[in-house]
Every structure is written in C-alpha cells, then in structure tokens.
Amino acid sequence: MRIEEAIKQNKPFSSEFQKSIVNLVYTASWWNQVATRLLRPFGISQEQYNILRILRGMGDQPATIKTLTERMLDNNSNASRLVEKLKKKALVERLECPMDRRRVDITITAKGLQLLDETSKIMESDMHKNFKHLTEAEAQQLNELLDKMRG
Amino acid sequence: MRIEEAIKQNKPFSSEFQKSIVNLVYTASWWNQVATRLLRPFGISQEQYNILRILRGMGDQPATIKTLTERMLDNNSNASRLVEKLKKKALVERLECPMDRRRVDITITAKGLQLLDETSKIMESDMHKNFKHLTEAEAQQLNELLDKMRG
DNA sequence: CAACATTCAATGTATAGACATATATTTGCA
DNA sequence: TGCAAATATATGTCTATACATTGAATGTTG
Numbered sequence: 208m209r210i211e212e213a214i215k216q217n218k219p220f221s222s223e224f225q226k227s228i229v230n231l232v233y234t235a236s237w238w239n240q241v242a243t244r245l246l247r248p249f250g251i252s253q254e255q256y257n258i259l260r261i262l263r264g265m266g267d268q269p270a271t272i273k274t275l276t277e278r279m280l281d282n283n284s285n286a287s288r289l290v291e292k293l294k295k296k297a298l299v300e301r302l303e304c305p306m307d308r309r310r311v312d313i314t315i316t317a318k319g320l321q322l323l324d325e326t327s328k329i330m331e332s333d334m335h336k337n338f339k340h341l342t343e344a345e346a347q348q349l350n351e352l353l354d355k356m357r358g
Numbered sequence: 359m360r361i362e363e364a365i366k367q368n369k370p371f372s373s374e375f376q377k378s379i380v381n382l383v384y385t386a387s388w389w390n391q392v393a394t395r396l397l398r399p400f401g402i403s404q405e406q407y408n409i410l411r412i413l414r415g416m417g418d419q420p421a422t423i424k425t426l427t428e429r430m431l432d433n434n435s436n437a438s439r440l441v442e443k444l445k446k447k448a449l450v451e452r453l454e455c456p457m458d459r460r461r462v463d464i465t466i467t468a469k470g471l472q473l474l475d476e477t478s479k480i481m482e483s484d485m486h487k488n489f490k491h492l493t494e495a496e497a498q499q500l501n502e503l504l505d506k507m508r509g
Numbered sequence: 510c511a512a513c514a515t516t517c518a519a520t521g522t523a524t525a526g527a528c529a530t531a532t533a534t535t536t537g538c539a
Numbered sequence: 540t541g542c543a544a545a546t547a548t549a550t551g552t553c554t555a556t557a558c559a560t561t562g563a564a565t566g567t568t569g
Binding site: 218 | 382389430434
C-alpha cells in the first residue's frame with residue numbers, strides 16, 4: 208500500500224523529501240508492531256532482544272553499559288534500566304569491573320542464550336516472510352538510500 | 359555513515375534483508391532525535407505536532423479521535439491522551455458531537471494554528487537541510503522501496 | 510599529591526507506545 | 540420494542556524514550 212493510502216492523506220506531499228520522512232516513520236512503526244508481536248510470547252521487548260543480540264555478538268568478552276549504549280539502535284534508550292530488567296529475568300549477569308570500578312561488566316547467561324536462539328530463529332524466518340516483496344538487490348538499494356539519507 | 363559503522367557492527371549481516379530492517383529502525387531513530395530536538399523549544403512532542411497537522415489538514419471539518427487514530431503515523435499511540443495534552447495547552451478544542459454523543463469533535467484553535475505555522479516552517483527548512491544528500495529522484499526511489507517493503 | 514575535570518552508570522521526571530479493559534452510546538435485528 | 544452486538548472513547552498498567560541530574564571512580568595537571 209502506498210504511503211498516501213496508508214495514512215489516508217488526500218493532499219499531495221509538498222515534496223518527495225517530506226514524503227520520505229513520513230514514509231520512514233510510518234514504515235518503522237509498521238515494523239515495530241510486527242516485531243513487538245513476535246517477541247511478546249517470549250516475554251521480552253525489542254530493546255531487550257537487541258541487547259541480548261549485542262551481548263551474544265561479544266562472544267566471551269563482557270560488555271559495559273557504555274558499549275551497549277553505543278551499539279543499540281536507539282542510543283537514547285536507557286541501557287542501565289534495560290539491563291536491570293534482563294537481570295531480573297536471569298537472562299544477563301552484571302559484575303563490577305575489577306579494572307575500573309565505575310564500569311559494570313555485563314554478560315549473557317545460558318538461559319539468555321537459549322531464549323535468544325529460539326527467538327532469533329523465529330524473528331529471522333518472519334523477517335523473510337515479511338520481506339518476500341523485496342529482492343536482495345532492492346534491499347541493498349534501500350540500504351544505500353537510507354545510509355545516504357542520514358548524510 | 360554506513361549502518362555497520364553507525365552501530366559498530368563488526369560481523370557482516372546475515373542478509374541484505376536483515377540489514378534493511380536494522381537500517382530502517384536506526385534511521386527512524388536518527389530522524390526521531392532530529393525532530394524531537396527541533397520541536398522541544400515549542401513545548402510539543404512529535405506526536406502532538408502530528409495531530410496538529412492532521413487537524414489543520416481537515417480545514418473547517420472537525421476530526422474525531424477515530425479519524426486521528428487512523429491518520430497518525432503510529433496508530434497505536436493514544437490519540438485520546440494526546441488530545442488531552444493539547445487541550446491543556448489550549449492548542450485544540452474538544453466538543454461532544456451532537457449527532458453521535460459517543461464521538462468527540464476536535465478542532466485546532468487559533469493558538470494551535472499559529473504554533474503550527476511557526477514550527478512547520480522550521481521543521482520543513484530543517485528537513486531540507488537534513489536531506490541535501492538525497493536528490494528528488496532518490497527520495498522517490500526510497501519511497502517506492504519502503505512502500506514495497508511493507509508488502 | 511591535591512584540586513578540578515571527566516567518565517561511567519544510575520535515577521528522577523516528563524512523554525509516549527502496547528494492549529487489555531471499562532463505559533457510554535448507537536445499531537441492528539429477533 | 541427490547542436486547543445483544545458493535546462502536547467511540549477513556550483509562551489502567553507496563554514498557555520505553557528524552558533528558559537533566561547525581562554520585563562515585565578515575566584522569567589530569569599545576
């Protein structure tokens with residue numbers, strides 16, 4: 208569905224630029240809903256899922272809050288509080304860093320890894336289901352345009 | 359900056375599809391920050407701004423909560439509560455609809471219109487500043503790909 | 510080394526999104 | 540007509556974002 212229909216806009220946009228912004232926000236919101244519903248049965252939010260993925264990607268190395276903040280998709284979200292919630296579910300561990308006591312070393316637990324394996328399998332298969340409309344070449348083009356859009 | 363650098367991802371993405379999703383979410387968050395900071399001096403949020411724009415677009419016709427919900431970019435947001443906040447700032451008016459007392463007719467006030475004129479001028483000029491990297495043709499291509507992405 | 514600046518994480522306080530539920534109307538149809 | 544279903548909005552609760560502030564630990568520099 209074209210963006211104009213999606214938001215029932217009658218008037219034309221004042222420029223393709225304007226339309227791109229609206230389309231970006233709308234599409235992100237669309238994906239957000241898809242992802243939220245997929246993750247809900249597993250009891251974690253997208254942001255928590257994202258943190259688990261970053262931690263898994265670190266291998267044996269622990270991450271600090273700072274590392275997480277840098278790598279999160281939305282780096283204004285509050286890594287501290289998200290980690291706290293993951294810890295309550297025993298999905299991550301938090302240890303004071305011995306080298307620098309300001310820091311906190313965060314690692315994913317076995318339980319966290321297991322949950323992540325399950326969910327990421329489902330997430331990825333659903334992604335491909337949702338993306339059957341875009342070819343690999345189109346996805347690549349989209350990536351280039353989005354990168355360029357940010358300047 | 360390419361998305362891999364932006365989120366400091368070392369490993370390659372498992373597919374362009376995956377990368378597109380990450381890029382979409384990241385770019386939306388980037389825009390969100392830009393817009394939030396632009397609007398902050400005016401004391402309204404992006405969502406409130408969006409509602410004011412929809413109301414202005416209605417011309418003389420009032421909008422109901424339902425109309426707003428349908429047209430909002432994120433239609434899970436809570437139009438009721440957003441309208442309540444705008445009303446507190448005297449930017450909108452809310453009247454019980456005489457035809458159907460379940461409904462509420464919402465209109466933008468003169469004060470709301472004035473605020474919107476100021477902010478939208480600034481928003482649009484900043485949009486163009488932020489978009490100087492994309493040509494009109496590229497913006498159009500981006501729109502097509504985003505529409506297609508949603509299926 | 511002491512004083513000051515910087516860094517890292519946590520927290521307080523707004524606002525908003527996700528979703529279930531409540532409440533008041535209106536509609537539709539037996 | 541009467542009553543169940545549908546509709547429009549509001550609200551409760553949890554989660555997350557935005558941003559300022561705090562407080563502890565560490566760096567830096569005179």
